[in-house]
Amino acid sequence: MAEYRLDCLGEACPVPLLKTQKKMAELQVGDILIVEVDHSCAMKNVPEWARKEGHNVEIEEIGEGEWDIYIEKAK
Amino acid sequence: MKLEKNKYFKAVVKEAWPYTVGAVLLALLNISLFIVTGSAWGISGTLLNWGSKIYKAVGGQLQNWVYYSDPARLRALETPFFSHGGSLMNLGIIVGAFMASLAASQFKIRKIKSVRQVIAAMLGGLLMGYGTRIAFGCNIGAFFSAVASFSLHGWVYAIFIFVGAWIGSKLLVKYFM
Amino acid sequence: MTEIVKKSTIEKEENAVETKTAVTNRAMVRPAKKRRNQLPLAFVVLLGVIFMAYYLAGKSAGLAISWLFGICFGVVLQKSRFCFTAAFRDPILTGSTSLTKAVIIAVAVATVGFGAVQYAAVSKGGAIAGSISPVGWHVAIGAVMFGIGMVIAGGCASGTLMRVGEGFVMQWLTLVFFVAGTVLGVRHWGFWERLFFDGASRVHLPSVLGWPLAITLQLAVLGILYIVADKWGNRNKG
Numbered sequence: 001m002a003e004y005r006l007d008c009l010g011e012a013c014p015v016p017l018l019k020t021q022k023k024m025a026e027l028q029v030g031d032i033l034i035v036e037v038d039h040s041c042a043m044k045n046v047p048e049w050a051r052k053e054g055h056n057v058e059i060e061e062i063g064e065g066e067w068d069i070y071i072e073k074a075k
Numbered sequence: 076m077k078l079e080k081n082k083y084f085k086a087v088v089k090e091a092w093p094y095t096v097g098a099v100l101l102a103l104l105n106i107s108l109f110i111v112t113g114s115a116w117g118i119s120g121t122l123l124n125w126g127s128k129i130y131k132a133v134g135g136q137l138q139n140w141v142y143y144s145d146p147a148r149l150r151a152l153e154t155p156f157f158s159h160g161g162s163l164m165n166l167g168i169i170v171g172a173f174m175a176s177l178a179a180s181q182f183k184i185r186k187i188k189s190v191r192q193v194i195a196a197m198l199g200g201l202l203m204g205y206g207t208r209i210a211f212g213c214n215i216g217a218f219f220s221a222v223a224s225f226s227l228h229g230w231v232y233a234i235f236i237f238v239g240a241w242i243g244s245k246l247l248v249k250y251f252m
Numbered sequence: 253m254t255e256i257v258k259k260s261t262i263e264k265e266e267n268a269v270e271t272k273t274a275v276t277n278r279a280m281v282r283p284a285k286k287r288r289n290q291l292p293l294a295f296v297v298l299l300g301v302i303f304m305a306y307y308l309a310g311k312s313a314g315l316a317i318s319w320l321f322g323i324c325f326g327v328v329l330q331k332s333r334f335c336f337t338a339a340f341r342d343p344i345l346t347g348s349t350s351l352t353k354a355v356i357i358a359v360a361v362a363t364v365g366f367g368a369v370q371y372a373a374v375s376k377g378g379a380i381a382g383s384i385s386p387v388g389w390h391v392a393i394g395a396v397m398f399g400i401g402m403v404i405a406g407g408c409a410s411g412t413l414m415r416v417g418e419g420f421v422m423q424w425l426t427l428v429f430f431v432a433g434t435v436l437g438v439r440h441w442g443f444w445e446r447l448f449f450d451g452a453s454r455v456h457l458p459s460v461l462g463w464p465l466a467i468t469l470q471l472a473v474l475g476i477l478y479i480v481a482d483k484w485g486n487r488n489k490g
Contacts, residue, residue: 003279010185010188012192012407012420012422013337013407014247014338014341014345014346014406015251018248018252019252021346038185039185040091040330040333041333043091045338045342048350049346057275058275058276060281063183063287064182065176065181065183065185065419066183070275070279071275072275072279078291093332094333094351094354095353096332097329097331097334097354098332098355098358098361099358100328101325102357102359102360102362103361103365104321104325105362105366106361106362106369107321109365109381111317112314112317113381114381114382115381115382117383118413119409119434122427123434123437126434126435127438129431130435140438142439157308157315158311160314160315160317163315163322164319164321164322164325165322165413167320167321168325168329168410168414169414169416169417170297170300170322170326171322171323171324171329171417172326172414173326174297174298174301174417175294175327175330176418177290177291177293177297178290179290180289180290180291183418183419184419184421185418185419187421187425192422195404196422196426197425197426198401198405199400199401199404199429200401200405200426200427200431201401201432201436202398202400202404203398203401203402203405203426203430203433204429204433204434204435205437206393206394206396206398206399206433206437207398207409207434208441209390209393209437209448210393210395211385211390211394212385213408213410214340214398214402214408214409214410215336215408215409215410216383217391217394218336219336220366221383222359222362222470223359223362223365224366224370224381224383225366225370225384225458225470226383226384226455226456227456228384228386228454228455231387231392232391232395233395234395235393235395236395236398236399238395238396239395239397239400239401239402239403240340240402240403241399242396242399243404246403247403251404
């Protein structure tokens with residue numbers, strides 16, 4: 001079980017989601033990816049995509065308009 | 076903070092609304108605007124008004140441009156900012172979004188991260204601005220309001236915006252990521 | 253070393269599956285930065301908005317109405333993270349169609365409302381209002397340009413204005429160049445006029461097809477598009 005961080009701060013849509021999709025493909029089942037975003041739309045579309053894929057997702061608000069999205073690869 | 080824990084405060088102010096709620100509200104607002112003012116929602120026409128005013132203010136001559144051979148169009152540039160409905164509406168969108176992000180404690184100055192973003196913003200902005208003039212509007216005026224007004228140009232716009240988005244996506248993945 | 257703590261209390265998500273397998277229970281959680289509560293500032297802005305509406309209403313009611321409509325549009329766009337760009341881009345780029353479906357709903361609801369208003373006006377012998385512009389190849393070219401621009405810049409006109417309000421410096425720059433682009437566009441107006449506009453005419457569908465057919469057809473097409481978008485969105489599921 002490894003943990004990875006993906007820095008998407010300052011990135012506009014759809015870059016955070018595209019980077020997340022790419023990174024998730026490289027991960028093993030059980031690994032956790034933490035995506036750092038400060039784009040208010042990415043905070044909605046990244047979790048939405050990950051949930052649809054069946055991964056476990058949680059969002060933590062880190063600062064004003066800054067979020068960490070935790071995605072655990074489920075399959 | 077107690078308010079932050081309140082269920083209704085969280086749903087309305089703190090958290091994002093579902094897209095469908097936004098869709099219905101935007102449609103109702105556009106209909107109301109159409110009923111009250113007689114014109115549908117549009118954004119880019121006003122941006123031309125801003126640009127032409129600035130161009131004139133810095134000494135640009137636009138009275139001999141074909142577009143401004145129409146005296147009504149030239150006269151519209153005389154209207155001061157705070158007496159121009161479209162300008163107030165666009166400013167309102169900025170202030171409304173500012174207020175909503177503050178209410179959720181999510182306002183943050185997001186600085187530009189790279190040169191790539193500067194180029195993307197400049198190129199994207201120019202293409203959009205130019206495009207709105209020959210397509211007679213943006214996603215709002217030439218699509219949302221236009222299709223709702225049963226204008227055929229809205230449907231043509233809808234088909235070709237997909238073509239543009241497809242080309243844009245290719246460019247984005249290749250050069251801007 | 254930055255302090256990293258294991259998080260024990262987690263905010264429950266509505267999704268039942270997730271409460272059982274909370275990711276943050278197993279992951280190292282960064283301690284949240286000390287967050288400022290910006291709500292009082294929002295109230296200050298709200299006061300400013302009301303004051304402005306009063307001031308404008310003194311000049312003319314129409315100006316205050318425009319201002320308040322703008323505020324409402326801004327709040328709704330920001331709160332629902334509505335993005336016309338994503339609606340057109342995401343089906344192609346990320347496979348998501350949730351915003352595409354939302355936009356179709358918005359257009360369908362607006363169609364009914366606009367139809368009613370236009371029909372009422374026409375029945376009284378009035379003119380047909382709305383965003384009706386000449387159709388032709390210029391629309392296609394402009395839409396393609398706009399489509400490329402919005403994907404690269406990460407937001408269209410409404411999205412750019414909304415993100416200007418959210419504090420995106422990149423979008424401030426986009427707005428400046430958007431404005432410059434419109435001026436450049438009308439600089440070349442004569443060229444496009446000679447090429448396309450002169451021969452183009454406005455086509456109002458109900459005036460050509462009749463009201464019942466035009467409304468039925470438009471809603472049917474939107475319905476079909478919704479189903480296609482739904483299927484497209486679920487295509488990679490599982």
